[in-house]
Amino acid sequence: MRQNLMACQKLQKIPRAWVDSMSKFDIYETVTNLIVQRLEAGVIPWHMPWKTASAIPxxxxxxxxxxxxxxxxxxxxGFERPYFLSFKQVQDLDGKIKKGSSSFMIVFWKMVEYEKDDETKEIPMLRYYRVFHIDDIEGIDPDKIPENTAHDHDFDPIASCEQLIQFWSDSPVxxxxxxxxxxxxxxxxxxxPGARxxxxxxxxYSTIFHExxxxxxxxKRLNRHERFSSLNFADSGYSQEEMVAEMGAAYLCGICGIENATIDNSAAxxxxxxxxxxxxxKFIVIASGLAQKAVDYILDHQDSNPKPVLPEPKKKKSKSASLSMKF
Incomplete structure (x- = not known):
C-alpha cells in the first residue's frame, strides 16, 4: 500500500573504485547540514504544521x-503550494526555471553491486537529485497544477484521531x-492521563500519538527497540528513539488535521x-526513516473493528517496576 521510506531502486553493478570515490562527497553530512541550517534559523522541521493532506510536499x-x-x-x-519537479520533468512539461532559483536536495537509497576479492557484494548507497518548487517554474500549463483543497465541512479532526487509535488492529493496551x-x-x-x-x-492526541x-x-511489530537498542532514548532526551517518536507523532497529527500541541520551540x-x-x-537520515516506517505501520494496520480505550480501575501499586518510555 505504501512504499518504503526511500525505495531501493534496481540493482546496478559498479566497480569498487567508483564506490570508494563516493566517499569524497558525503551525502549524510550534506543532509545533516541542511537540517542544521534550518534549526539555526529557528525553524524546527519536524514541528512544522500543515492544515490539510493537500499541503504535504x-x-x-x-x-x-x-x-x-x-x-x-x-x-x-512553508510553501503554500506543495509541488516540486526535477529539472528533467520541468523540460518534459515545456517549463522554464526562473533565473536565480534555488533547488532542493532529495535523497533516496539505491542498491548497488561491486566486486571484491572475486565476490559480488551488494550494498545500499544514499544517492540524491534536486528538485525545484513550482513557484520557481514558468511556462507550465496551469491546468496541470492542482489547487489546494481544504477538508470539507463534515470533517471532524478529533474523530479522525479517535479512529486512528481505536482501529489500530494490533495496538498495545x-x-x-x-x-x-x-x-x-x-x-x-x-x-x-485522562483526556480531561x-x-x-x-x-x-499529540501525546498519545507520541506513545x-x-x-x-x-x-512483535517493527522490532526497533532491539535492533536499535544502542540508540534508545532512555539515557538521553535527545536520542534516536525520541526523535522517531517526535517526527512520527507530528506526522499523525498532520494527517488527522490537528496541530501538534506538545511542541517545544525553546532555544534550549x-x-x-x-x-x-x-x-x-547519520542521525537525521536514520531517524526520519524509522519515523516514516512507524507511521506506515500504524496506517497499514487499521481494522474495521475498533479496540476500546478503557480507564484503568484503581488498584494497589505493584512492588515490581517496569521500564517505561516517557513522553
Missing part, C-alpha cells in the same frame, strides 16, 4: 508525497487515568538537537 508529475527526510525538509519552507504518559515495553501498554486532564484535545509511535518499536530544545546532529551525521 509531493512531486507534481507522480503526485506521490515525499517521504522521510525529504518530507520534513521540504515542509520546513491503552490505559487511561494514569499518572503520566508513557509506553511500557515489558507490558506492551500505553499509559495516559489536558488543557486541549490536541494536546491529548503510539514508541509502541511500534516492540518486537533547539540547541540540544543541534548538538546531537553535529555529533552524528
Amino acid at each position: 509531493r512531486n507534481l508529475v507522480s503526485k506521490k508525497p515525499y517521504r522521510g527526510f525529504n518530507f520534513w525538509y521540504l515542509l520546513s519552507f 491503552i490505559k487511561l487515568d494514569q499518572k503520566k504518559a508513557c509506553y511500557i515495553p515489558s507490558l506492551d501498554e500505553i499509559h495516559m 486532564t489536558f488543557f486541549q484535545d490536541e494536546e491529548y 503510539c509511535v514508541h509502541a511500534t518499536g516492540a518486537r 530544545y533547539i540547541q540540544g538537537w543541534l548538538k546531537k546532529l553535529k555529533s552524528d551525521k
